[in-house]
Amino acid sequence: MTPVLSQAPASVRRAAYAALGVSLLHIVFGAIVRISGSGMGCGDHWPKCYGYWFPPLERMDLIIEVFHRYLASLLLVTVGATVFLAWRNKQAPRVSGRGGVLRSSGLMLAVGFFAAAFGAVTVNFSNAWWATVIHKAIAVTVLALGAATVVRAGGLGAASVSAGHGTPKAIGGATAAAVMALLVVLLGGLTAKVTGAPVACVGFPLCGEGSLGGGPQHLQLTHRLVAYLLVAHLISLPFLFRRRGEPMAVQTAAWIGMVLGVLQVCWAAWMVIGGIAGPDKYAPRSLHQATGILIWVTAFVMTYLARIAAGRSTVGAQQVSGVPGTTGGAMTARAVPSAS
Template sequence: MKRLHKGLKRFGVISSLGVLLVLIQGALVTNTGSGEGCGQTWPLCFGQVIPLDPPPETVIEFSHRLIAGIVGMLVIMMAIWSWRKLKHLPETKFLSIVSVFMIVFQGLLGAGAVVFGQSDLIMALHFGFSALSFASVVLLTRLAFEDSNPKKQYVPIVTKPYKWFVIGTTIYSYLAIYTGAYVKHTDSALACSGFPLCNGEIIPSIFHSAIAVQLLHRSAAMLLALLLIILFIWTLKTYRKKAVLVTCASLAIILVAGQAASGIAVVLTEASTITISIFHALLISLLFTVLCYMVMLVSRNKNR
């Protein structure tokens, strides 16, 4: 029996775009320093349901809270709907649980940061949870599209070394995301002026904590790019006939190149353009989602 899932697919696309919007808004809040735009009150904003005559930072923070709340409900509905309609697919329950947990937990983390305050280490996780939430909702949506057309349910047969390299690279990409978020929350983005040198030095002093954080992120980003190049070459050499893997590996290379270019642009422009910083956050989220999809593909059983 052919399953169409028209409503679920449309709802999944809307939910995915919604989570992406929340992710972008979160990056905007961080880059504009609007985290305290509603003071230390939550869910109210300065004790008001709707703030009157708010300054720009309050508009940014309040709109982020409002959209995040709406999207959170959409994600929960998407998870329940998928659980009911796609329960015959082995990935559905896991992705449904992850999507709900991440959207709820990141909301609580953000609320806790407003009311009680949080360390930079903890707040850096907020963006990482957003990336996981986005990836899980996108993959649920992808399952709905695949189940509508059984001929497009990809089950690529790959070797164990390739499978674990994809999984390992994806896990590492999440760590790289965390280093980038930590750079933002510690205001270390401009600790190194210039690129590829840091303040005109090949090996600068790392006794300054901001420089150490910036160099850690640069090193993590370069290693991620290297891993993705290896993945791309490996995929083309061994699995060139598996179009879906080649497409994903190619997208990963394009996205990491854009990620590197936007990161360099942030440094060279001294973070004067917020759009570049937000684009930087957007690209790494899309890259992580592509890699998560590859993990889902290579983890499937041949006899599924």
Template sequence: MNNVYLKIFGIVTTIGMIIVLIQGVLVTQTGSGDACGAEWPLCLGQVFPESPTVQTMIEYTHRVVSGLLGIMVIILSIWSWKRLSHIRETKFFAVLAVAFIVFQGLLGAAAVVWGQSSAVMALHFGFSLISFASVMLLSLLAFEEDKSQAFDKPSLPASLRNYIYFVLCYLYIVVYTGALVKHTNSSAACSGWPLCNGQWIPPLEGRVAVQFGHRAAASLLFFAILILFIWVVRHYKQQKSIYYSSLVSLLFVTIQVISGAVVVFTGFSLATTMFHAVFASMLFGILSYTALLAYRSKQI
């Protein structure tokens, strides 16, 4: 119980990071990115905008909540550094969480003031994911403090460990392609699912190439995680931490694929698009945890 307040603060910060991710999707989907004008941190030249439109409020609240969460992430990182420094991964995740929340804020501010390419702005969501995963793992370390075996240490071969690292890196690429779809307004470039404009492989040009590329990458991700799960079930099912983390990863990627199809069938509605983004974040979080287990595993 020594770190009960740290645990609570970690949980609240982790939930807050998910809210920030949802708000970011909301800003993009509603075209509210420039609703505060080309000014930052002011909005339309004011600290509190007067008579704001709905889009202005969406952008403004995103800025406020992001700023608040940035402070909370810094507090959590310093707090964890002091209380959990004996756990070897603490300092790494603390630095990572702060670094990427700062990068995310600076990139968002630069986009407002000077504008950025769609490719660069897609990184904004990617940076948010890394910061979210780092905050989540810091929070888990606080729970581990009370029980040294909270994260058991599976025994895994180098081949499986390296494959887990590969899947995590590949997931980040897939997430980036998804963010690129949004920032290039390519969501509706492919009608129908799983076919794209009535074809399995459409002409790969312009926005169709961006959308189809994301679909293809996401499909390969599903099979990559399926292979991981089958590998674990066949040889390491008795090692519960790696078994359950791979099982949850497969569940989340399945939901992610289904939600992607639902997004298309519902005409890219705001609710389904936000749900799709949330599960992408949760999938990245659980695979990051799986990678932590792999890193801590005993080599066989």
């Protein structure tokens, strides 16, 4: 008897993927805004840019900032479309009830509006470090809700995962990776904003001779040490999961996390050894920021899949192929005879 899990309707699933993709693009572009110093590209004007919805594209900092705002609008549109399609298909598998697409996409839309509103706070306070870090925390929350929506729709390998095929140990390992990844992302945002912290450590992998010392160096070093612990943990996970026979989707997420972790160390070395200042350093800094976000969302998805596999999380109105559908709340998949 092999459980065969269903997916949400294709339109809902595609919309969820689109919302996740735009959310990822928006947060990565937000890092580029910070790296290029374009956060005040529209001055202290919000939501318009110097009184225009479509201002003259005469300065690079203005172009970067205003397109970041356009991406925020596009994100709200795609999430809104996901909510609408989920509501239209609320009787379909995986859509309604606890653990369904409708609830996570609705929450994603609400937090997305809050993120947009908080953008006004960051502008009014001239991108102060605390406002920037809070804004980033809200953004990664939106990203996590987008990933959860895709998983609930049956994407990112979730359609192949059924309860009872994973172990609680996988939840612990994946959760530790997700917590550390989130901490590294937020510490990275804080390091980028505190005066002197981005260049406080001379040398790699630790702070060498000529480093600034004081609080900025301690912040930079803390960011690095937590990142090293995260990468070491990510390298161990795929081997542990394979030995325990965790579901393939969970193992795949672990392998992706490991590769991203190794790449992140490479980008960090390139960024520090080559010097962090100057326009020609945008590439390694942008890659470093983007990879950190990818590690976070990968660790989050890995945790969610591990929880489903261990029976700790359910999906809304889950239906099994070949078995009459259900349209109520969350339930555990029933087994049906396999084709073999």
